Amino acid sequence: MIRGGIGGYNTKTGLYFEGKTDLITFIKNLPGYEIKETQYTKNKKNKWYEIFYHKEKVADAFKKHALYTYLKFYGIDWRKILSKQLLPDDAIYVILNNTVFIIEVKYQEVAGSVDEKLQTCDFKRKQYLKLFAPLNRKVEYIYILNDWFRKPEYKDTLDYIIMMGCRYYFNYLPLNELGLPLPKEN
Numbered sequence: 001m002i003r004g005g006i007g008g009y010n011t012k013t014g015l016y017f018e019g020k021t022d023l024i025t026f027i028k029n030l031p032g033y034e035i036k037e038t039q040y041t042k043n044k045k046n047k048w049y050e051i052f053y054h055k056e057k058v059a060d061a062f063k064k065h066a067l068y069t070y071l072k073f074y075g076i077d078w079r080k081i082l083s084k085q086l087l088p089d090d091a092i093y094v095i096l097n098n099t100v101f102i103i104e105v106k107y108q109e110v111a112g113s114v115d116e117k118l119q120t121c122d123f124k125r126k127q128y129l130k131l132f133a134p135l136n137r138k139v140e141y142i143y144i145l146n147d148w149f150r151k152p153e154y155k156d157t158l159d160y161i162i163m164m165g166c167r168y169y170f171n172y173l174p175l176n177e178l179g180l181p182l183p184k185e186n
Contacts (some may be wrong), residue, residue: 021091023090023103024049024061030182035061040069051092053181074135081130088130097179102128108148118143118157122164142177143168 028035046069064087066091072104090103125141
């Protein structure tokens with residue numbers, strides 16, 4: 001599936017979002033993948049997972065507050081870098097491409113404040129770049145949007161997202177965009 005495209009998805013090559021699915025739940029059900037909660041997870045807010053493909057570690061994943069547990073493990077005090085915490089819907093560090101992917105899911109059924117939130121991608125991407133600079137990690141910022149955002153009035157906003165070096169997909173995130181191994185066909 002191409003950015004902004006439609007159709008072409010299947011459950012082995014990418015994650016189909018319906019407003020409720022999260023990255024860990026999806027990956028856990030893929031053939032060859034195994035998810036382990038790290039020992040550094042302290043409570044529901046701080047879930048940090050290791051992702052393995054055929055017993056080889058390929059990624060670390062975390063949601064919201066767990067990002068800061070992860071950074072603390074590496075000796076990074078976010079307060080010395082940012083003035084306020086950012087809480088990603090999902091974040092995954094893919095070892096092979098040394099990239100942290102920040103994934104924000106925006107599921108809208110009526111007009112609301114999400115319109116303006118989409119226009120903050122450049123600022124947030126730059127904040128995450130600062131946060132991960134001490135670890136020398138690249139950062140990609142991706143929106144997963146539902147069909148609400150296909151309306152013509154979002155064209156300028158969607159164009160802006162691309163101009164700012166961020167990405168978006170409708171309802172679906174291809175695994176190969178993250179650099180994760182694709183499960184082999186039987």
